Amino acid sequence: xxxxxxxxxxxxxxxxxxxxxxxxxxxxxxxxxxxxxxxxxxxxxxxxxxxxxxxxxxxxxxxxxxxxxxxxxxxxxxxxxxxxxxxxxxxxxxxxxxxxxxxxxxxxxxxxxxxxxxxxxxxxxxxxxxxxxxxxxxxxxxxxxxxxxxxxxxxxxxxxxxxxxxxxxxxxxxxxxxxxxxxxxxxxxxxxxxxxxxxxxxxxxxxxxxxxxxxxxxxxxxxxxxxxxxxxxxxxxxxxxxxxxxxxxxxxxxxxxxxxxxxxxxxxxxxxxxxxxxxxxxxxxxxxxxxxxxxxxxxxxxxxxxxxxxxxxxxxxxxxxxxxxxxxxxxxxxxxxxxxxxxxxxxxxxxxxxxxxxxxxxxxxxxxxxxxxxxxxxxxxxxxxxxxxxxxxxxxxxxxxxxxxxxxxxxxxxxxxxxxxxxxxxxxxxxxxxxxxx
Numbered sequence: 001x002x003x004x005x006x007x008x009x010x011x012x013x014x015x016x017x018x019x020x021x022x023x024x025x026x027x028x029x030x031x032x033x034x035x036x037x038x039x040x041x042x043x044x045x046x047x048x049x050x051x052x053x054x055x056x057x058x059x060x061x062x063x064x065x066x067x068x069x070x071x072x073x074x075x076x077x078x079x080x081x082x083x084x085x086x087x088x089x090x091x092x093x094x095x096x097x098x099x100x101x102x103x104x105x106x107x108x109x110x111x112x113x114x115x116x117x118x119x120x121x122x123x124x125x126x127x128x129x130x131x132x133x134x135x136x137x138x139x140x141x142x143x144x145x146x147x148x149x150x151x152x153x154x155x156x157x158x159x160x161x162x163x164x165x166x167x168x169x170x171x172x173x174x175x176x177x178x179x180x181x182x183x184x185x186x187x188x189x190x191x192x193x194x195x196x197x198x199x200x201x202x203x204x205x206x207x208x209x210x211x212x213x214x215x216x217x218x219x220x221x222x223x224x225x226x227x228x229x230x231x232x233x234x235x236x237x238x239x240x241x242x243x244x245x246x247x248x249x250x251x252x253x254x255x256x257x258x259x260x261x262x263x264x265x266x267x268x269x270x271x272x273x274x275x276x277x278x279x280x281x282x283x284x285x286x287x288x289x290x291x292x293x294x295x296x297x298x299x300x301x302x303x304x305x306x307x308x309x310x311x312x313x314x315x316x317x318x319x320x321x322x323x324x325x326x327x328x329x330x331x332x333x334x335x336x337x338x339x340x341x342x343x344x345x346x347x348x349x350x351x352x353x354x355x356x357x358x359x360x361x362x363x364x365x366x367x368x369x370x371x372x373x374x375x376x377x378x379x380x381x382x383x384x385x386x387x388x389x390x391x392x393x394x395x396x397x398x399x400x401x402x403x404x405x406x407x408x409x410x411x412x413x414x415x416x417x418x419x420x421x422x423x424x425x426x427x428x429x430x431x432x433x434x435x436x437x438x
Contacts, residue, residue, distance in 0.1 A: 003038040004081060004100050007045035008108065011077045014050070014339055021046055021339050029217060039217045044172065048088055049080045050338035051170045054144035056083045058136045063125050075115050078104050082123045086130065094130075098123040139163065143170055145341050152345060153331065156379045157420050165379075168422035169334040169341070175215045177229040178237055178261075179208040180296050181268050184228050186210060192223050204425070205408040206234040208268075227296040232261040235332075235419050235429035236325075239375040240265040242403045242433050243321055247271035250320040254278045255308040255362050258285035260292045260301075262323055267298040274320075279306040308358045316364055321371040324362045326355045328376040328383050332428020335421060352382045359391050363398060363436070372398065372434040377427060379418060384430040388416060392434075401433045 001009075006028050013019040013028075025046055029039045049056065057068055060079060068076070078101050085097035102120045109115035136142045139150055143166035154162040179186050186208055193200045193212065198221065203209035210229070218224050218231065240262050245252065247270060254263045254276060263278035270276070278289045283305050290303035306312065308324070329348040330340045359374055366372050374391075376383055392398060400415025408424065409417070416432035 001032040001034075002100075003034060003041035004045060005104060005107075006032045006034060006038075006042040007049075008074075008077055008081060008104055010042070010046045011049060011080070012074065014046075015073060015077070020337060021050055022337055034217075036215070036217050036220065040215070044089070045081055045084065047172075047338050048084045049077075052084060052088070052144050053080065053342075054141045055136055056080050056087075058141050059083060059087070059126070059133055060122070062133050063122050063129070072109060072112050072115070074108050075105065075112065075118065078108070078115075078119055079122055082119065083126055086123065086126050094127045098127065139166060143167065145169070148345055149331070149341055153379060156381055156418075161420055161422070164422035165420055165428070169338070171335060173335045173427075174425075175212040175218070175231065176203065176233050177210050177212060177218075178232045178265060178268075179210065180228050180230070181208050182272050183226075183297060189223065189228055192228065193221070196221050196223060203234055205406045206237055209234060209237065225295070230261060230264050230292065230296060232265065233336075233427045233429075234424075235426035236261055236375075236377075237265050238405075238419075238426075239325065239373060239429065239431045240269060240323070242405070242431055243269075243323065243371055243373050244404055245269040245274075245321060247273055250274040251318060252276045252321045252323065253315065253319045253362070253365055254323040254325075255306070255358065256280065256325055256327060257289055257303075257323075258282070260289035260303075262325055263289060263301055264292065264296055264298060266321075266323065267293070267296075267300050270300065272298070272300055274300055276301045277304055278302065279304050279308065281305070281307045309354070309361055311361065312365070317367050319365045319370060320367055321373065322362045322366050323373045323375075324359055325375045325377075326358050327351065328355070328378040329380055330377055332377040332379050332419070332421065332430075334428075336427065348380075348383075352387055355383060355387045356390055359387060360395065363391070363395055363434075366436045368436055369438040370436050372436065374432040374434060376430045378430065379420065379428045384418065384432075385416065388432050388434075397437045398434045399437065401435045403431060403433050 010025050013024045082097050082101035085092045102116050105115040105119040140147050179189050190200045199213045200210045257263045257278040258280040263276050266276050278301050280286045286303045286305045293301040334340050403412040419426050419429040421428050
């Protein structure tokens with residue numbers, strides 16, 4: 001299969017089966033044996049359609065003689081793919097976008113014999129009228145976010161920053177990796193990646209962190225297989241840096257760890273010393289952590305299947321630091337999981353109660369004088385400050401501490417920080433540092 005067909009299959013799976021785009025894309029790229037170039041194109045096409053669905057429909061309404069709701073779902077997907085290439089991808093020739101879309105219609109819409117002609121007519125019309133159609137005016141249509149979500153985000157980040165965030169959610173995020181400092185340096189890894197055909201530059205403010213371009217499927221790189229780096233956004237790495245783990249024999253618990261990035265960062269911060277118990281409730285995700293640690297050569301990590309709400313008596317008062325990066329609505333990582341925007345916010349209503357249960361349970365494992373780090377990848381008050389405030393009201397032996405942040409950030413006094421996409425070129429993230437009194 002080619003990149004366009006892989007992208008179409010991923011879009012169909014997201015629509016029909018509720019699959020997450022990032023997971024199904026990875027699976028289909030491997031299944032279809034795409035090379036790095038086609039893997040990158042398939043990813044850009046699938047994400048681009050999901051990021052611009054409302055906008056593409058805005059144009060499609062002007063190009064169709066009938067109504068969008070009358071379109072067969074697969075024809076709708078194929079038209080989205082074609083329109084995205086015509087309107088957004090300068091390096092794809094218009095005739096290639098049209099002809100490849102017609103071929104997809106012939107293959108995937110055999111029962112709708114009119115489909116190839118419809119796709120051909122609409123996309124040729126799009127090419128001929130490009131630049132002349134009416135542009136969308138509402139935030140919903142410009143950035144393809146449901147109004148309920150826009151309203152929720154605006155309440156948290158403020159009216160003056162919400163459009164910046166929506167725009168960032170639709171940008172193509174750079175691939176950010178963390179250097180395995182136990183095996184190599186940033187400079188050495190940069191040279192190695194460039195020899196493998198991948199451009200790399202130092203991150204603007206995160207040490208031992210590189211920003212890549214021309215990547216394709218990173219898993220195919222020898223440097224990846226040798227464990228010289230792992231993929232992790234600067235925001236997630238920052239949450240671990242805020243723990244200020246020393247190169248000592250600390251006992252650290254990462255209670256909701258999969259796929260393991262924070263555990264890996266903690267293991268390196270400890271200089272390979274100490275011990276990290278890295279947990280997840282699902283066995284297959286625990287296996288991911290173990291495999292990742294083995295690839296990176298991190299022998300101070302033990303992966304364990306464990307429900308973060310279930311008590312483990314032997315852990316009480318035993319941990320120097322506990323990392324609680326809890327399940328959340330994920331509204332901070334829409335740029336990497338664009339389909340999150342279309343999930344029903346009502347389905348997230350029970351999350352704060354679960355997050356508080358996890359935080360309270362993990363607090364029992366922290367030694368007197370020890371550290372508790374709470375984080376999410378969302379930007380909703382109920383899941384962030386709301387959980388922390390309720391926890392502190394019920395656990396008065398814990399206090400917040402100012403976050404030790406890089407110089408690019410304002411001095412922190414509150415003990416928590418919300419990172420908003422579009423400000424520091426990171427995912428959206430919330431970090432809070434808590435200390436148990438001695």
